[in-house]
Structure formats: structure tokens, C-alpha cells
Amino acid sequence: MFILKIVLAAGILLVVGDFLSTFLYHVPEHVFGKFHSIVHHGKNRSFLHYAVLTRNPVVILDGFLGALPYFIFVPWLWKISAIGTILGLILGEFHVVWRHVSLIKWQTPKAISFFCGCFFITTPERHWLHHENSSVAYGDIFTFYDRPAQQWMKFLMGIKKKHCKNIKA
Numbered sequence: 001m002f003i004l005k006i007v008l009a010a011g012i013l014l015v016v017g018d019f020l021s022t023f024l025y026h027v028p029e030h031v032f033g034k035f036h037s038i039v040h041h042g043k044n045r046s047f048l049h050y051a052v053l054t055r056n057p058v059v060i061l062d063g064f065l066g067a068l069p070y071f072i073f074v075p076w077l078w079k080i081s082a083i084g085t086i087l088g089l090i091l092g093e094f095h096v097v098w099r100h101v102s103l104i105k106w107q108t109p110k111a112i113s114f115f116c117g118c119f120f121i122t123t124p125e126r127h128w129l130h131h132e133n134s135s136v137a138y139g140d141i142f143t144f145y146d147r148p149a150q151q152w153m154k155f156l157m158g159i160k161k162k163h164c165k166n167i168k169a
């Protein structure tokens, strides 16, 4: 039961956090904002930049807004398992750094790629596709958010187009 609670708290934190981060911040930012695109998708960025290890306040702000959904449930998850909550936050933070290692010419070992495939976990190679083309490979941590995220993006794009037309008319 103890172990189960740890896994449950860490799992909920990552699955719900990635869901909120993707649908409420990441996709809308790509459709309506420029902030994330400049910070996260600009050319000539270093590994440290993407991994939010720089002290640039703009980079930290993008990282903070993206990470906020992971923190809002902490008080609630803490009641299920404090260790699981901390583990979830550490794993989430680790994944942010790991998914950007493509920049230092990292290649994910086959065994890890296979493991990630089984658990729908985004590998650095997959996340890099998103950096190269911001309309694909959504789900910072989990790949199963990609399809609904792309649908959500199309829907928001439709609203944006309609709205812009109305402004012009």
C-alpha cells in the first residue's frame, strides 16, 4: 500500500501536470502567443538554455509557467504520499533536462527507447521533432497527449482565424 501510494501520487502529478501544461499553456501559447516560441523554439539556443539552467529571467518565466501545473496539486497529492509527490517533481524536473539532451548529440539507448515506447514517455529524439516543427510531437512527458493536442491546436487556430476576420471586418 505504501509503495502503491508513492506510485499513485507521482503518476498523478506527472500525468495531470503534463495534461494541464500541454492544453492550457503550451498549445494556446503556440496559437495565440509568441513568448514560448521565442524562448523555446528559437534558433541558436544552447542545451543549457532549453534545460532552463540559465539565469535569464525570460527563460525562467517560460519554464515557470510551463511548470506551474505540476505544482498546483502538490498540497492535495502530499496527503496521498509526500515521498511520491517529491518523486514526481524530481522526475518531472529530470525529464525537462533529459528531453533536451539532443542538443549535446545524445542518442537514447535502444533499451531505454523501448521502455519509453511501452509507457508512452517522450524521448529526447521525439521532443526534438517538436522543436523543429512546433505543430507536431506534443506532450512534453507523455506521447498520448500528442493527438488530442494537435486537435486542440486546430480548434484554437480556427477560433483565432475567425476572430481575426471579425477584427478586419
Ligand SMILES: [Zn+2]
Pocket: 040, 050, 100, 127, 131
Ligand atoms: Zn523543449
Ligand SMILES: [Zn+2]
Pocket: 026, 030, 036, 040, 041, 130, 134
Ligand atoms: Zn513548443
